Amino acid sequence: MPQRGAAVSAPSLNRPVNKARSRPQTLAGRHAVVIGGGIAGLGAALVLAQRGAEVTVLERDDDPTARSAEEAFSSWDRSGAPQVRHSHVFLGRLRKLLHDEYPDLLAAVLAAGARELRPLDRPPPALAKIEPQPEDADLVTLGMRRITFEWVLRQEILRLGAVRFVPKATVVGLVASPSAPPVVAGVRFRNEQGEQIRRGHLIVDASGRRSLAPSWLKAVGARPIHEKQESSGVVYYTRFYRMRPGASEPAPTADPLAADFNWVKYAIFPADGRVFSITLAVPLAFQRLKVLAQAPAFDAMVDCIPALRPWADADFAEPIGDRARPVQAMGGLINRARRFVDDRGPLALRFFVLGDAAYCTNPLYGRGCSQGLLHAHFLGEALDAHADDWAAVAVALDRRGRDELEPYYRASILADRDAVRRAEGRAPRKLVDRMQQRFFEDGVALAMRTDPLVFRAFLRMLNMFETPERAFGRPDVVARVLWVMAQGESYKQKYRLADPPDREATFSRCEAALCSGETVLT
Ligand SMILES: Cc1cc2nc3c(=O)[nH]c(=O)nc-3n(C[C@H](O)[C@H](O)[C@H](O)COP(=O)(O)OP(=O)(O)OC[C@H]3O[C@@H](n4cnc5c(N)ncnc54)[C@H](O)[C@@H]3O)c2cc1C
Structure with missing residues (x-):
């Protein structure tokens, strides 16, 4: 795959900022306050500023002092969003949003070294060359570090001149009129000067998965929110x-770059600046694998997985990142959906909740940043359609969330329940669930490696263009999957994936590596 150069510093100041699409100036003369400067908060700042608002972003972390995305990767303290130092993939849906609506932002991330990755160019070996189709243009993901994306997005927003970041400012509550529903008119925040108030015509909460929006709303007298979490x-x-200099990526083999062995899921994430990352995701049921937080045990696991081994070869690549914590570990990962409109209408006016604060899904599916930016874009469209009618804006935003984001929350819940069940070695109890399991495990899993139509359906689902039910429920896809299921043992043997490494031997090797301090790769 082509390599782009290392990340560059701030994009040229002469370039127009997202002028490709002009937006109605519905917020001219208005002041917006955004809580949190992560992906959804930056997305909100962009859409609000493009519509004429003066925007203040209150962010609990400090501003970056870095002059480039590369420097930010090693120096920017982002303890408010610790996932920034985990692997991120940016799905086709997000890239399409940038391509269609924010082309200058897409140009800026590409200039910063992001790679456009076309999975159809690297199909499973049994598919050989795939005949291109017009809709394949959507199936492009962006490979870059999350810090790179965030840093570039920030630079682009600063160039708008209408957005001000207030660092080290932690929001602790809302300011609202005591009406029913409350009308939110500002926030209370704490910084080094003590507690202060920042007022605005509209307030956006984009404070991520730890958002306290439900308790903030309760404190100003709003009706309770509808929330589901698992x-x-x-x-x-x-x-x-x-x-390493001069090294080029290992040639594709029959071993996929991402796979699920039930007791571990792994993936390789190509990124900007000749960087890539490896993530191992382990079911909570396997407490023994907590040792993976230590580099020797992580390296031992990587060495046991054939697809990963050449990537982590010391002659090919060197580990980078936090020397004190070379392996980043993160738990407490949730799926959650929150609604801020009930059958009586919005729970509060002039208050909008975006990104993980509203819809949060298992990072394994790589959907969070796409969801966050789409959600901010939906807010922009709701403002365009309903201008000053704040209740209508809230209802329109809620509708888009229910239609376009909640299906992915439901898909994540079902996939995760299934993964937990498989990891614990339990069979599904209901007949319908057993049939579904057979369809996916014996049918889809094989057909997507042997049939271009099913492979495309899988990619469209993965990239958030279709939910799993729609992608795999289409009659033509079902027919191909059933055909594969009807094939004999020799067909299945021919196209099946190699057996995973022995589970117990791999666990023991990881534990032994830790005890002996063995370092396979560094
Ligand atoms: C391990 C892991 C891996 C992931 N991998 C992927 C991936 O591959 N692809 C993908 O698309 N998504 C991935 N995600 C999900 C993605 O990171 C999130 O969905 C995304 O960051 C959500 O953006 P956000 O702006 O809503 O929240 P965040 O990015 O978390 O930003 C919230 C911001 O609010 C600030 N903040 C919090 N509280 C306050 C407060 N009270 N006052 C002021 N500021 C506050 C925080 O400091 C932070 O900057 C991953 C997540 C995890 C945990």
Whole structure:
């Protein structure tokens, strides 16, 4: 795959900022306050400023002092969003949004070294060359570090001149009129000067998965929110590497770059600046694998998985990142959906909740940043359609969330329950669930490696263009999957994936590596 150069510093100041699409100036003369400067908060600042608002972003972390995305990766303290130092993939849906609506932002991330990755160019070996179709243009993901994306987005927003970041400012509550519903008119926040108030015509909460929006709303007298939450059932372990000078990526083999062995899921994430990362996601049921947080155990696991081994070869790449914590570990990963409109209408006016604060899904599916930016874009469209009618804006935003984001929340819940069940070695109890399991495990899993139509359906689902039910429920896809299921043992043997490494032997090797301090890769 082509390599782009290392990340560059701030994009040229002469370039127009997202002028490709002009937006109605519905917020001219208005002041907006955004809580949180992560992906959804930056997305909100962009859409609000493009519509004429003066925007203040209150962010609990400090501003970056870095002059480039590369420097930010090693120096920017982002303890408010610790996932920034985990692998991120940016799905086709997000890239399409940038391509269609924010082309200058897409140009800026590409200039910063993001790679456009076309999975159809690297199909499973049995598919050989795939005949291109017009809709394939959507199936492009962006490979870059999350810090790179965030840093570039920030630079682009600063260039608008209408957005001000207030660092080290932690929001602790809302300011609202005591009406029913409350009308939110500002926030209370704490910084080094003590507690202060920042007023605005509209307030956006984009403070991420730890958002306290429900309790803030309760404190100003709003009706309770509708919320559902489930654990994702996995822990994430990530290590970053940089390819050595002159090295080129290992040639594709029959071993996929991402796979699920039930007791571990792994993936390789190509990124900007000749960097890539490896993530191991382990079901909570396997407490023994907590050792993966230590580099020797992580390296031992990587060495046991054939697809990962050449990537982590010391002659090919060197580990980079936090020397004190070379492996980043993250638990507490949830799926959650919150609604801020009930059958009586919005729970509060002039208050909008975006990104993980509203819809949070298991990072394994790589949907969070796409969801966050789409959600901010939906807010922009709701403002365009309903201008000053704040209740109508809230209802329109809620409708888009229910239609376009909630299906992915439901898909994540079902996939995670299934993964937990498989990890614990339990069979589904209901007949319908057993049939569904057979369809996916014996049918889809094989057909997507042997049939271009099913492979495309899988990619469209993965990239958030279709939910799993729609992608795999289409009659033509079902027919191909059933055909594969009807094939004899020799067909299945021919196209099946190699057996995973022995589970117990791999666990023991990881534990032994830790005890002996063995370092396979560094
Ligand atoms: C391990 C892991 C891996 C992931 N991998 C992927 C992936 O591959 N692809 C993908 O698309 N998504 C991925 N995600 C999900 C993605 O990171 C999130 O969905 C995304 O960051 C959500 O953006 P956000 O702006 O809503 O929240 P965040 O990015 O978390 O930003 C919230 C911001 O609010 C600030 N903040 C919090 N509280 C306050 C407060 N009270 N006052 C002021 N500021 C506050 C925080 O400091 C932070 O900057 C992953 C997540 C995890 C945990």
